[in-house]
Each structure stands twice: as structure tokens, then as C-alpha cells.
Amino acid sequence: MPRVSFEHITKTYGLLKVLDDLNLSIDDGDFLVLLGPSGCGKTTLLNLLAGLLDVTDGRIMIGERDVTDLDPKDRGLAMVFQSYALYPTKTVHGNLRFGLSASKLPREEIEKRIAWAAKLLQIEPLLNRKPGQLSGGQRQRVAIGRALVKNVSVFLFDEPLSNLDAKLRTEMRLEIKKLHDQLKSTIVYVTHDQIEAMTMATKIAVMNGGVIQQFGTPDEIYERPANLFVAGFIGSPAMNLRKAKLSVAAGKVEAVFASGVRLDVSDYPFASPPRDGDEVIAGLRPEHFVLTATGPVAASFTVPVQYAERTGPDASAYFKFEDELLALRVEPGAAAKLTPGQSIAVSYLKGKANLFDARTGQRM
Amino acid sequence: MTDLTATQKALGAEVAVRSAPYFPRKKKAITGRSIAVLAFLAICALFFCIPLYVVITTSFKTMDQIREGAMFALPNVWTLEAWDHAWNTACSGTRCEGLKVGFWNSVSILIPSLALSIGLSIVTGYALALWNVKWAGPFLFVLFICAFVPFQIIMFPLISMTATLKVYGSIWGVAIIHAVLAMPVLTLIFRNYYKDIPQEIMSAAIMDSGSFWKIFFEIILPMSGNILIVVLILQITSIWNDYLIGVTFGGLGAQPMTVNLANLITISTGTVRYNDNMAAALLTAIPPLVIYFFVGKLFVQGITAGAIKG
Ligand SMILES: Nc1ncnc2c1ncn2[C@@H]1O[C@H](COP(=O)(O)OP(=O)(O)OP(=O)(O)O)[C@@H](O)[C@H]1O
Ligand SMILES: [Mg+2]
Numbered sequence: 001m002p003r004v005s006f007e008h009i010t011k012t013y014g015l016l017k018v019l020d021d022l023n024l025s026i027d028d029g030d031f032l033v034l035l036g037p038s039g040c041g042k043t044t045l046l047n048l049l050a051g052l053l054d055v056t057d058g059r060i061m062i063g064e065r066d067v068t069d070l071d072p073k074d075r076g077l078a079m080v081f082q083s084y085a086l087y088p089t090k091t092v093h094g095n096l097r098f099g100l101s102a103s104k105l106p107r108e109e110i111e112k113r114i115a116w117a118a119k120l121l122q123i124e125p126l127l128n129r130k131p132g133q134l135s136g137g138q139r140q141r142v143a144i145g146r147a148l149v150k151n152v153s154v155f156l157f158d159e160p161l162s163n164l165d166a167k168l169r170t171e172m173r174l175e176i177k178k179l180h181d182q183l184k185s186t187i188v189y190v191t192h193d194q195i196e197a198m199t200m201a202t203k204i205a206v207m208n209g210g211v212i213q214q215f216g217t218p219d220e221i222y223e224r225p226a227n228l229f230v231a232g233f234i235g236s237p238a239m240n241l242r243k244a245k246l247s248v249a250a251g252k253v254e255a256v257f258a259s260g261v262r263l264d265v266s267d268y269p270f271a272s273p274p275r276d277g278d279e280v281i282a283g284l285r286p287e288h289f290v291l292t293a294t295g296p297v298a299a300s301f302t303v304p305v306q307y308a309e310r311t312g313p314d315a316s317a318y319f320k321f322e323d324e325l326l327a328l329r330v331e332p333g334a335a336a337k338l339t340p341g342q343s344i345a346v347s348y349l350k351g352k353a354n355l356f357d358a359r360t361g362q363r364m
Numbered sequence: 365m366t367d368l369t370a371t372q373k374a375l376g377a378e379v380a381v382r383s384a385p386y387f388p389r390k391k392k393a394i395t396g397r398s399i400a401v402l403a404f405l406a407i408c409a410l411f412f413c414i415p416l417y418v419v420i421t422t423s424f425k426t427m428d429q430i431r432e433g434a435m436f437a438l439p440n441v442w443t444l445e446a447w448d449h450a451w452n453t454a455c456s457g458t459r460c461e462g463l464k465v466g467f468w469n470s471v472s473i474l475i476p477s478l479a480l481s482i483g484l485s486i487v488t489g490y491a492l493a494l495w496n497v498k499w500a501g502p503f504l505f506v507l508f509i510c511a512f513v514p515f516q517i518i519m520f521p522l523i524s525m526t527a528t529l530k531v532y533g534s535i536w537g538v539a540i541i542h543a544v545l546a547m548p549v550l551t552l553i554f555r556n557y558y559k560d561i562p563q564e565i566m567s568a569a570i571m572d573s574g575s576f577w578k579i580f581f582e583i584i585l586p587m588s589g590n591i592l593i594v595v596l597i598l599q600i601t602s603i604w605n606d607y608l609i610g611v612t613f614g615g616l617g618a619q620p621m622t623v624n625l626a627n628l629i630t631i632s633t634g635t636v637r638y639n640d641n642m643a644a645a646l647l648t649a650i651p652p653l654v655i656y657f658f659v660g661k662l663f664v665q666g667i668t669a670g671a672i673k674g
Contacts, residue, residue: 047567050567050571051571052567052570052571071574072570072571072574073570073571073572073573073574074574077571078571079567079568079571081564081567081568082564083562083564084564085562085564085565085567085568086565086568087565087568087569087582087583088565088587089583089586089587090582090583090586098569098572098573098582098583099572100572101572101573101575101578101582102572102573102574102575146568146572
């Protein structure tokens with residue numbers, strides 16, 4: 001049974017259509033990440049679910065209930081905001097208690113829940129402080145605590161980590177993930193950070209321009225991007241996207257680049273039979289290139305090095321290929337040996353290529 | 365803190381030891397511009413200080429000394445006689461009960477009109493700023509216009525309205541008129557202040573509680589310290605110092621202190637009792653001063669505490 005579903009949602013601000021006939025449904029216990037570039041409508045979608053905005057058209061279901069016209073407090077949701085949105089004049093304890101002010105719970109139950117959340121999030125020593133006396137990470141914990149005490153089955157997060165520094169962000173990411181595993185609650189999480197999306201989500205909805213481009217597990221999204229937008233958006237360094245022409249001859253299918261390099265895609269699971277001369281865009285992940293091939297490869301060619309850069313445990317090398325840069329992931333040791341201008345033989349692993357229809361941009 | 369001052373002291377000592385500065389700076393000559401500014405400030409100070417000096421000293425003098433005519437002399441004998449007389453027995457019109465009548469009238473006008481005007485406008489401002497109110501835009505525009513209508517224009521209709529409501533000439537009449545006239549401006553002030561409260565705090569409160577009054581009393585009101593003090597100072601001063609509304613709507617029984625003072629000074633017969641008049645003027649001026657003293661401190665505290673910034 002789906003836990004949360006959006007059915008034919010349209011949202012307009014005056015004349016501006018932000019969401020257009022959007023459909024999405026997630027199951028109980030799912031960790032859904034809404035991922036997309038700035039301004040694509042993620043916050044709008046989340047606020048519609050929370051009831052902070054009214055839908056122009058469509059229906060929102062939570063469990064079996066149609067919540068489209070319910071007040072925010074009656075929807076059985078809890079939300080964590082990007083700016084934490086703690087009440088500045090209340091103590092941490094007061095903030096948590098106000099989270100329960102709509103529920104008519106007896107006093108002991110309220111205190112019990114506050115104690116439980118404070119313990120879970122390790123904010124017990126902070127209960128008597130005001131938000132102004134807390135660090136960013138502590139404020140974020142309190143904000144999560146204020147959501148937790150409500151004991152609801154669906155939690156909403158709107159870019160909760162974007163105000164934190166890199167290290168704290170990694171820590172909180174793990175903690176949120178851990179909370180999800182512990183509480184088995186359903187989470188809708190908005191971010192434009194793909195690492196957050198890939199590490200935490202059980203389902204990702206990639207959005208662009210108010211339209212869901214692809215909905216699936218992190219693996220599906222990464223391994224089989226549904227269109228050029230998703231292909232280019234997910235992954236860092238980004239997938240290399242290059243124009244090519246299909247050549248179908250004697251049971252062998254190849255993508256031929258302008259420079260004559262031929263990429264063997266015979267084993268590609270084409271949705272419809274490929275035709276000779278089809279214009280395609282080949283998507284090649286940087287990490288599927290190798291410098292010294294040990295297994296079967298789809299293509300091998302020699303290209304000049306432009307530059308190499310090291311990003312911690314990894315290194316990326318950029319080559320010049322048909323007047324554009326081609327990004328490759330390489331071993332840091334190998335990267336150190338590359339000198340600009342040097343020509344290197346590289347190979348692309350077999351069975352890893354992505355092909356997109358050059359006209360529609362859709363996966364083939 | 366103590367460490368810091370200690371190091372600062374040490375630093376200061378070090379600097380003092382170093383007798384000649386390495387890079388002596390040229391002393392700036394006094395320019396014509398600063399002379400002009402100084403002269404202006406001095407004149408301003410004189411304009412305020414000399415009359416104040418005269419008023420205060422005269423109020424402590426006896427009538428005998430005043431008749432001698434030495435206006436700037438200190439009192440020979442310091443006496444509170446004039447203060448006592450002004451407060452208790454000075455005559456305004458036919459009544460000789462002193463300023464205390466006007467004082468208590470002013471207090472009983474002040475309190476209900478403060479409560480009424482601030483109470484109504486803070487809630488209206490909160491609703492307009494933070495909730496979806498239908499027609500909020502046009503409503504704000506109307507308020508804006510109302511805030512700038514001069515009182516004199518609507519004075520006569522207001523008189524007949526208060527007469528119909530049977531509050532004309534009573535404390536309540538004056539209090540209500542004060543409250544009503546202040547409300548447009550106060551509502552705009554509160555509304556603008558609340559507009560700066562982050563949207564997400566309001567969203568959180570709506571999801572947590574959803575109750576208009578609960579959010580107001582528990583979240584918004586505690587964040588309003590600064591603006592409440594500003595508004596209080598504004599309102600107390602303007603109500604206390606008002607003359608026109610008091611004289612128009614107070615009738616004979618509900619005259620505020622300012623009207624009382626004016627009568628007391630203008631209607632006296634025989635020799636002008638300068639010491640009584642000065643004491644009466646000072647008595648009338650003291651309450652706002654006291655407010656400035658006490659609330660002004662809170663005002664500064666409120667600003668430095670930064671109630672809104674999380
Ligand atoms: N109140 C509003 N009135 C008019 N347009 C709005 C309003 N709120 C948002 N928009 C527009 O709707 C679109 C989607 O906004 P939304 O806040 O959902 O983006 P987002 O995906 O959350 O972006 P970000 O990652 O920057 O937070 C944007 O183009 C924005 O300009
Ligand atoms: Mg957003």
C-alpha cells in the first residue's frame with residue numbers, strides 16, 4: 001500500500017506553472033529523496049504535502065486519507081526546515097514541547113517523548129538552552145527532535161544539511177540514515193546534493209522544471225539514467241556525453257564517433273531494434289574507463305592528456321577528445337605520472353555504455 | 365572577561381612606557397566647519413538649558429524672592445511649598461484641587477487607551493503579516509491612508525459619534541479616541557516588524573500547533589519585546605502630552621493633566637504665581653521622563669539582545 005501519493009498535482013503561482021500533472025507514490029518505510037537543480041519545484045512539492053501551500057489541482061493521499069484539504073497540523077506529518085526554524089525565545093525543551101502542542105497528550109506522555117528524543121539525539125545536556133546558544137549541528141538535532149517527538153509516520157526534510165559544514169554534514173547524514181533504519185518511518189527529503197541522495201535514499205525522484213525526470217532506486221538512477229538530463233545531473237565528474245552514429249552490420253552494433261573511434265555496443269539492451277545510421281548520444285561514465293585493460297573492452301583509443309586533478313582518495317584525468325574534454329577516473333598513482341600533452345591509450349569497459357536517442361534525449 | 369581586561373591593562377602600560385610614538389600623527393587644526401558645528405550645538409544647548417534652569421530654580425523659590433526679580437539667582441531658601449500648592453490646592457476654573465485631579469485623569473485615560481490600541485493593533489499586525497488574510501493588500505492601503513488623515517478633519521464627526529455613544533466628556537471617551545486614532549499607525553508598525561520574522565518559523569509553528577492564538581502568545585509575543593517598548597514609549601508620550609483631544613473630548617470632568625495645567629496657569633487671578641506655575645509644568649513633564657528613564661534602559665537591552673535573530 002502506498003504511504004504517500006501525489007496524483008495529478010498541478011501548482012501555479014499566478015501565471016507561472018511550477019508543477020504540471022505530477023504523479024508520484026512511495027511505499028511505507030521508503031526514504032524518498034527529491035533531487036534536482038535550484039528552482040525545479042522541490043520545496044514547492046514538499047510544502048504541498050505539508051499543507052503549507054494549496055494545490056491548484058490534483059490530490060494528495062497519505063495512507064488511505066485524502067489530505068488535500070486538511071490543515072497542516074492534521075496531516076500527521078513532521079517537518080525539518082533548512083534554517084532549522086527553532087523558536088528563538090523558547091528553550092530546547094520548550095521547542096520540543098511546542099512540537100506537541102496540537103496533540104492533546106497528557107503531561108507525562110509529553111515529558112516521556114521529549115526525554116526519549118533528547119536521548120536518541122544526544123541533546124539532553126542542551127534542554128535548558130535557547131537556540132541562540134547552540135551550534136549549527138546542535139540546532140539541527142533539536143529541529144529533528146522537534147519532529148521526532150510527534151511520533152508520526154511521515155517525516156519531511158527540506159535541505160536540512162545545507163547550512164552545515166562538510167564534516168558535520170557527513171555526520172548528520174549518517175545519523176539521519178540511522179534514524180530512518182531505527183524508526184522505519186517514511187521520509188521525504190529534499191536536496192540538491194547528489195551525494196546525500198545517493199547515500200540515504202531508497203528511492204530518488206530526479207526533478208527538473210517541475211517534471212519528474214526519473215523515479216527509481218539510487219542504483220537504477222545511476223546505472224540506467226532515463227534521459228540526458230538525469231545522465232548529466234547524476235555523477236561527479238559528470239558522465240561524458242558524446243554524439244555518435246550507430247552502425248549495424250553482421251550482428252555487430254557499434255557507435256561511431258566523429259573521429260572514427262568505434263564503441264562496441266552489441267550487448268546493449270536496446271528497447272527497440274537499432275537501425276543503421278541512427279543518431280545517438282553515448283554516455284560514458286568516467287569510472288568505466290581503464291588505462292590498462294584486463295578484461296573485454298568496448299573501445300580503445302589514444303588521446304592526449306590535458307590535465308589531471310586529485311580529489312582526496314580519487315583522481316580525475318581530463319583528455320582531449322574531439323575538441324572537448326573527456327573525464328576519466330584514474331588511480332591517484334597513475335594520475336601523478338600523466339603529463340599534459342602526453343598521448344595515452346585508454347579503453348572503455350564492455351557493457352557499460354549508455355545510449356540516448358539524439359532527437360528525444362531518451363534512453364534507448 | 366577578567367583576563368581580557370588584564371591584558372588590555374598590560375597593553376596599555378606597554379604603550380605608556382613607549383614615550384615617543386613611532387609614527388607621530390599631525391594634530392588636526394580646528395577647521396571652520398567644526399567651529400560652526402560647535403557653535404550650533406552650543407546655541408542649542410543654551411536654548412534648552414537656560415529655560416530648564418530657570419524653571420527648576422523658580423519652582424523651589426518663595427514668591428517673595430521671585431518679586432525681587434533676580435531670575436537667574438539660586439533660591440535663598442529651598443522650599444517645596446510651590447510643589448505642594450500646585451499638586452494639591454491650585455485653582456483651575458472654579459475648582460481648587462490642584463493638578464492631582466488632572467494627573468489621575470491622565471493615568472486613567474492612559475491605561476485603557478494603551479491596552480486598547482496596542483492590544484488591537486498587535487493582533488491585527490500579526491494577522492496581516494503572518495497569516496493569509498483576504499484583502500490584506502487593500503486593507504493595508506486603507507490603514508496607510510488613515511494613518512495620515514489629520515485629526516482636525518474628523519474632529520467634529522467624532523464628537524457627535526462619541527456623544528451618540530454617550531461617552532463624550534468621560535474618561536472612556538478620551539481613551540477610546542486616543543486608541544482609535546493611534547491604531548492605523550501602530551498596526552502598520554507591528555505588521556512591518558512581524559514581516560521580518562522568518563517564514564520557516566511561521567511554517568513550523570503552523571505545522572506544530574496551527575492555532576492562531578497559541579502561536580501568537582507562545583511564539584510571536586515573546587519575540588515582540590523590542591517593538592512593544594518602542595510602541596509603549598511612543599504611545600505614552602503622545603497620550604500624556606496630548607492637549608487637543610483632551611480639551612475636545614474631556615468636557616469638564618475628564619480633563620487630562622495638560623488641560624488642567626493650562627487652565628491652572630491661564631486662569632489665575634491677581635499676581636502671577638510663577639513658582640506654582642513652574643512646579644505645575646514640571647509635575648506634568650515628570651511622568652514621560654520617568655518612562656524614558658526606566659523603559660529606555662530596557663529598550664537598549666532589547667535591541668542588543670536581538671530577539672528575532674535565532
Ligand atoms: N511564492 C511564490 N511566488 C511565485 N513563484 C514562486 C513562489 N515560490 C516559488 N516560486 C517559483 O517556483 C519555482 C520552484 O520553487 P521551489 O522553491 O519549489 O524550488 P526548489 O526546487 O526548492 O529550489 P531550491 O533548490 O533553490 O530550494 C521557482 O521557479 C520559484 O521561482
Ligand atoms: Mg528549496
